Amino acid sequence: xxxxxxxxxxxxxxxxxxxxxxxxxxxxxxxxxxxxxxxxxxxxxxxxxxxxxxxxxxxxxxxxxxxxxxxxxxxxxxxxxxxxxxxxxxxxxxxxxxxxxxxxxxxxxxxxxxxxxxxxxxxxxxxxxxxxxxxxxxxxxxxxxxxxxxxxxxxxxxxxxxxxxxxxxxxxxxxxxxxxxxxxxxxxxxxxxxxxxxxxxxxxxxxxxxxxxxxxxxxxxxxxxxxxxxxxxxxxxxxxxxxxxxxxxxxxxxxxxxxxxxxxxxxxxxxxxxxxxxxxxxxxxxxxxxxxxxxxxxxxxxxxxxxxxxxxxxxxxxxxxxxxxxxxxxxxxxxxxxxxxxxxxxxxxxxxxxxxxxxxxxxxxxxxxxxxxxxxxxxxxxxxxxxxxxxxxxxxxxxxxxxxxxxxxxxxxx
Ligand code: HGY
Ligand code: MN
Ligand code: MN
Numbered sequence: 069x070x071x072x073x074x075x076x077x078x079x080x081x082x083x084x085x086x087x088x089x090x091x092x093x094x095x096x097x098x099x100x101x102x103x104x105x106x107x108x109x110x111x112x113x114x115x116x117x118x119x120x121x122x123x124x125x126x127x128x129x130x131x132x133x134x135x136x137x138x139x140x141x142x143x144x145x146x147x148x149x150x151x152x153x154x155x156x157x158x159x160x161x162x163x164x165x166x167x168x169x170x171x172x173x174x175x176x177x178x179x180x181x182x183x184x185x186x187x188x189x190x191x192x193x194x195x196x197x198x199x200x201x202x203x204x205x206x207x208x209x210x211x212x213x214x215x216x217x218x219x220x221x222x223x224x225x226x227x228x229x230x231x232x233x234x235x236x237x238x239x240x241x242x243x244x245x246x247x248x249x250x251x252x253x254x255x256x257x258x259x260x261x262x263x264x265x266x267x268x269x270x271x272x273x274x275x276x277x278x279x280x281x282x283x284x285x286x287x288x289x290x291x292x293x294x295x296x297x298x299x300x301x302x303x304x305x306x307x308x309x310x311x312x313x314x315x316x317x318x319x320x321x322x323x324x325x326x327x328x329x330x331x332x333x334x335x336x337x338x339x340x341x342x343x344x345x346x347x348x349x350x351x352x353x354x355x356x357x358x359x360x361x362x363x364x365x366x367x368x369x370x371x372x373x374x375x376x377x378x379x380x381x382x383x384x385x386x387x388x389x390x391x392x393x394x395x396x397x398x399x400x401x402x403x404x405x406x407x408x409x410x411x412x413x414x415x416x417x418x419x420x421x422x423x424x425x426x427x428x429x430x431x432x433x434x435x436x437x438x439x440x441x442x443x444x445x446x447x448x449x450x451x452x453x454x455x456x457x458x459x460x461x462x463x464x465x466x467x468x469x470x471x472x473x474x475x476x477x478x479x480x481x482x
Contacts, residue, residue, distance in 0.1 A: 069177050069474070071169050071466040077459060079165045083109060083149065084157045093453055094157065098150035098192035098203075099234045106149045110189060113168055117175055126207035126244035127191035127236045133171050135181040140480070141252040142186040143473055144436070145170060148193030148204075148428060156455025158259045162443070162462065164189050166257035166469045173470055181477040183252050190428045197221040197230065199335075199353050200283055200392035205428035207244035209435040214392050215241065222335065251436040253403050253476055254429065257469045258440060259457050261425040263448025271464045272418040273442030274407050278430040279328060279423060280396035282364050283355045286310075286375070290383040292340055292348025304383045307338050307347035312378045313371075314352070320370045328424060329358045331367060359396050359422055397430050403439030403476075410471040416464050425450070441468050 086106040087096030096102040107129060111121040114131045121131045132142070147163025167187035174181065190208075195201025198221050206213035217228035217238045228238050260266070265273050290306030314333045321331045332355055339349040356367050372388055379386045404420075411418045421442060432438045443465035446456040 069173055069179065069470065071173050071463065071470050073459060073463040073466070075172065076165055076169050076462060076466055079113060079168065080157060080161055083161050083165070087151060093154045094151070095153045095155060096149065096151045097153055097196045098194060099197060099230050103150050104234070107189065110149060110164060110168070114171070114187075117172060119171065123235065124207075124244040125236070125240040125242075126204045127231075127234060128204040128208065128244060129189040131171070131187045133174070133185040135184045135477075137182055138184055140183045141250050142184040143181070143252045143476055144186045144188060144254045145256070145469065145473070146188035146190065146254075146428070147256050147258060148190045150192055150194050150196070152194050152196055152451045154453055156450055156452055158445075158455055158457050159261065159450055160193060160258070162259055162457070162465070163257045166466050169466050170470045170473055181473070182480070183477050185473070191236070193428055195283070195392070197223075198227060199285060202392075202394065202426070202428060202431050203241070204244070205431040207241045208246050209431050210242070210245040211431055211434060213241065222337075246435075248435055253400070253437040253439065254432045255403070255469060255472060256427055256429045256432075256438070256440045257465050258427055258442060259445045259450060259455070260421070260423075260442040261445050261448070261450035263445070264421055265419060265442060265444035266446055266448055268419065270417050270419045271443065271461050272411050272416050272468055273421040273444075274404055274411065274418055275399050275423050275429070275440035275442060276404070276420050277359060277396060277398040277422050278426055278433070278440075279357045279359050280361060280364055281355055281357045281392075281394050281426050281430075282368060282390060283353060283392045285387075285389045285391050286313075286352050286354055287387040288350045288379060288383055289385045290348050290350070291346070293346045295344045295346055298346055303346050305346050306350035306383055309378050309383045310336065310350040310352060313375050316374055317354070317371065320374060321367060324366050324370050325358065325363055326360075328422065329356075329363055329367060330424065331356045331371070353391075357424065357426070361395050394426065394430050397433045399429070399433055399439050400437040403437050406476050406479075407439050407441060407468065407472050410475055411468055414464075414467065414471065416468065439472075441465055441472070
């Protein structure tokens with residue numbers, strides 16, 4: 069059975085249009101009208117196949133295709149449709165479209181698996197608006213998504229307002245949890261988002277493990293004052309303290325981390341944000357990622373130590389709050405092995421690679437047997453409008469996904 073590349077590409081392009089703008093950018097951030105349009109478009113593809121999607125308490129879209137034995141646990145595939153702002157065409161989308169393409173190919177060939185299939189679009193993987201992502205996958209796995217009705221997003225709106233408008237009741241999110249024995253395995257096809265496959269010219273990556281990620285909100289409280297009449301020695305400038313801290317993040321990572329350790333300050337807000345006012349408050353998000361838990365904790369403690377030293381005497385106070393944490397996670401060796409034997413049978417070149425980016429699989433692997441298939445990102449670029457993956461690699465990735473589903477379906481686990 070061969071997947072239909074032409075259809076896969078047309079779905080990817082159509083979903084891209086749901087967030088494309090005239091200025092060449094593309095954003096489909098979670099909870100936006102573009103995200104809603106993308107989700108409706110995606111659900112429409114399944115309805116055209118005669119499959120009715122449902123939306124769970126966490127906003128996840130789930131499509132079930134029955135197998136010969138509906139009492140068997142489901143083979144689940146999926147990823148996310150939300151993007152970062154000015155994001156790429158493939159991140160997340162490929163795994164959702166890959167699941168769709170598997171269902172469509174099976175239907176077209178009149179082939180029914182023994183196991184049911186479920187395709188899932190997870191809610192808010194990126195966490196752009198509130199800072200902590202992986203919402204839908206956390207809910208499904210019964211992992212605390214660390215959300216509250218009163219969380220304030222980057223536009224000043226509360227989580228309860230934002231999610232209500234999206235059809236989610238914050239207090240009901242936990243009800244989306246799945247039983248452990250309801251899943252045979254979870255498979256996520258994704259672009260690599262790094263350059264290791266691209267540099268080696270390899271078409272397929274089989275993910276060994278996903279880096280852990282810890283995210284924080286840091287608030288520095290200084291004193292707002294007149295920028296003309298407040299002499300330098302009298303200032304408590306929150307932005308200057310933040311700048312000092314941020315500039316030293318790379319040094320601390322280099323000193324205490326390893327080749328995979330990364331830390332990033334990716335957002336910053338200054339209050340009152342006026343050209344003639346000494347910044348009174350500075351709020352920013354920090355994240356630390358590594359393949360080892362202990363390294364994340366070490367970098368965290370070194371950064372807190374440095375923040376304390378920067379703030380002492382220079383500003384009034386600071387808050388350092390962890391907003392989410394996911395420990396590094398190995399993928400299931402059983403699923404990895406199944407993918408590897410499929411790739412070998414297909415005679416595709418492959419590498420076993422760690423993932424520096426996180427994915428819903430990071431959470432899913434805590435509860436279900438999980439495996440990830442990577443295809444190369446040209447020049448390793450992702451979270452950017454320049455994200456690109458060659459069609460020949462997309463075709464191979466989808467084919468590996470389909471063949472893995474077919475192989476795994478033969479394995480009945482009691
Ligand atoms: O941020 C990440 O690693 C992922 O792309 N959401
Ligand atoms: Mn992403
Ligand atoms: Mn992604």
